[in-house]
Amino acid sequence: MPRHLAFLRAINLGAHHKVPMAELRERLTDAGFTDVETHIQTGNIALTSTMRSAAKVELAIEDLLREWRGFEVPTIVRSPAEVHTLAQKIEAMAPLIDSSARRYVAFAKGEVSKDAQRALTAYADTPERSRVVGRDVLLEIDGNFHTARLAGAKLERLAGTPLTARDIKVVRAIDEKWSTT
Missing domain, CATH: 3.30.70.1280 (SP0830-like domains)
Incomplete structure (x- = not known):
């Protein structure tokens, strides 16, 4: 099963x-x-x-x-394999801002269209960046997640699909806990 x-x-x-x-x-x-x-x-x-x-x-x-x-x-x-692959891809990516920014994964319910991908990557002059990685979105924030302009409802509107974000530390822990079983 x-x-x-x-x-x-x-x-x-x-x-x-x-x-x-x-x-x-x-x-x-x-x-x-x-x-x-x-x-x-x-x-x-x-x-x-x-x-x-x-x-x-x-x-x-x-x-x-x-x-x-x-x-x-x-x-x-x-699937556990999808989470494992996603975590590995993100770990291999250079920082979008700098190494002090916090990383989050926004798991996407539906497809993030090409237009949505362009809208998400348009944030180049803010302390927030995002990139689509596979089916999901990597979000980097140099500041507080709860006050970020590119998080929450705005991120979801730009992506065009429901999202749920997890700190990369949580994604790593889930990968270690469940992707190896």
């Missing part, structure tokens, strides 16, 4: 969209997923399923969360 890594968008931030990880693991197991694990509270999940399609796994998790929690949670699924 295939192993999938799922990334939930915008949960457990502030008072809204709370999803307790222990309960989520139980509900996913009850829904037929196996070997369910989570990593920190921001919605990083590893699970095994008879479903081979990432899109079907995304839909199943989104339906479960909508029915259980009562709100939409865009879910982005990658």
Whole structure:
């Protein structure tokens, strides 16, 4: 059975969209997923399923969360090999700004079009840069992520698809934890 890594968008931030990880693991197991694990509270999940399609796994998790929690949670699924390859590609890339800037990976739900890629790379005169790497977006910020102009809703509008961002340290930890099993 295939192993999938799922990334939930915008949960457990502030008072809204709370999803307790222990309960989520139980509900996913009850829904037929196996070997369910989570990593920190921001919605990083590893699970095994008879479903081979990432899109079907995304839909199943989104339906479960909508029915259980009562709100939409865009879910982005990658294989362990995809996360491993992405982490390696990013590690091999020279800094977009300088080595002190923080790196984030914005996992993309849909395709980032060529026009969107051009819009994302147009930020050359700011302390923020982005590049599409495979299906996802590398974001570098020389400053605070929460006040960055190229993060959050603006980044998502430019990309033209839902995104969920993770610090590169979290992506590395997930790769080490789940891509080798």
